[in-house]
Amino acid sequence: MNRLTRPDARTLAVVAAVAALSLLVTLLVWRRQDLLGVVLALLCVLLAILAAVSVAAARQHDEPTAEDPPAAIPPPLPEPSGVDADTLDALDSRDALRAVRDRRRGLNGG
DSSP: OOOOOOOOHHHHHHHHHHHHHHHHHHHHHHOOOSHHHHHHHHHHHHHHHHHHHHHHHHHHHHSOOOOOOOOOOOOOOOOOOSOOHHHHHHOOSHHHHHHHHHHHHHHTTO
């Protein structure tokens, strides 16, 4: 048993667009305002959407696939300050915080 090949996006877009256009002409000529007119109008809208999606798929398929750009180097992580949360909770005054900063600057050679 042979499998039928799927039509490509361009063929599907053309067929759907022609079918939608023919339904639109039929609606305009008949001028029906009953259930059949509503069904034909909904079918026309569905075919127009199908044609638009097929065109978008064909365009996406035609675009050359660029290789993925190299991942950006993440910024370096900040160095730990050497002061844990308990120490920060214990320090209430600005003088104590200033002393810790001065001590750190002295250790870093600054």
